[in-house]
Amino acid sequence: MVDSDNTQLQHKASADTFLPLSRVRTIMKSSMDTGLITNEVLFLMTKCTELFVQHLAREAYTTSCAKQNSDTLKYEHLSQLVNKSKNLEFLLQIVPEKIRVHEFQEMLRLNRSNASDEDEETCSESESEDE
Amino acid sequence: MVERIEDLNLPNAVIARLIKEALPEGSNVSKEARAAIAKAASVFAIFITSSSTALAHKQNHRTITAKDILQTLNELDFESFVPSLTQDLEVYRKMVKDKKESKANNKKDVSAGDAAASSSSAAVAADNEDAT
Numbered sequence: 135m136v137d138s139d140n141t142q143l144q145h146k147a148s149a150d151t152f153l154p155l156s157r158v159r160t161i162m163k164s165s166m167d168t169g170l171i172t173n174e175v176l177f178l179m180t181k182c183t184e185l186f187v188q189h190l191a192r193e194a195y196t197t198s199c200a201k202q203n204s205d206t207l208k209y210e211h212l213s214q215l216v217n218k219s220k221n222l223e224f225l226l227q228i229v230p231e232k233i234r235v236h237e238f239q240e241m242l243r244l245n246r247s248n249a250s251d252e253d254e255e256t257c258s259e260s261e262s263e264d265e
Numbered sequence: 266m267v268e269r270i271e272d273l274n275l276p277n278a279v280i281a282r283l284i285k286e287a288l289p290e291g292s293n294v295s296k297e298a299r300a301a302i303a304k305a306a307s308v309f310a311i312f313i314t315s316s317s318t319a320l321a322h323k324q325n326h327r328t329i330t331a332k333d334i335l336q337t338l339n340e341l342d343f344e345s346f347v348p349s350l351t352q353d354l355e356v357y358r359k360m361v362k363d364k365k366e367s368k369a370n371n372k373k374d375v376s377a378g379d380a381a382a383s384s385s386s387a388a389v390a391a392d393n394e395d396a397t
Contacts, residue, residue: 147352149360152279160272161307165315169328178331181353185346186309188287190302195288206293212301221342224312229301
């Protein structure tokens with residue numbers, strides 16, 4: 135959280151939200167066993183999600199995009215950030231790193247040959263191959 | 266309930282605007298990156314909701330409170346959000362209080378905003394929850 139001071143400085147407290155509350159409520163309800171959602175909790179979650187959007191964009195831009203001398207934020211900048219941030223681990227399957235078809239086929243091939251050799255180590259081996 | 270899966274998407278225009286605000290002048294965002302951020306935001310909301318719910322249940326509460334959410338953010342390494350959110354919450358609580366008072370004083374119509382879809386008893390319930 136390098137930019138925490140930064141976020142605070144730019145932040146102006148306000149009771150207005152940009153994202154639609156009703157949509158955020160639907161999203162919250164889609165999670166199982168969410169009980170009653172009070173207006174206050176709904177407001178907080180909406181604000182929180184807005185902060186998250188800006189955090190994600192800013193971090194991806196400063197850590198990957200700007201470093202690669204690009205002024206366009208691209209998908210790969212996001213997946214790079216997700217891949218190396220511990221608190222974004224929950225997004226690993228949502229924003230995965232893309233690979234090419236021939237890379238994937240190569241992975242499959244390696245996987246298969248490993249599997250025939252020694253079944254147990256397939257998992258750990260294939261993981262280390264990726265990197 | 267969720268009828269269509271698109272109901273879980275956040276509006277593109279709002280997401281685009283939030284991103285633009287966060288980035289320096291003159292920077293661009295690819296369509297794919299914007300879609301990924303929108304999707305990530307939905308998942309983030311679900312993730313924080315279910316973590317907060319788990320936290321509330323652990324304390325034998327049935328519904329989540331603002332405190333549960335802030336504590337969850339701390340635990341999940343998003344502590345940088347907490348100061349800003351605490352400020353927002355103060356402003357929001359003051360607004361709700363003012364609204365209630367002005368309603369009680371003179372039955373003048375204060376524009377309710379799109380939040381007021383559910384009854385104001387929910388807000389009262391929230392205040393009670395926080396007090397405990």
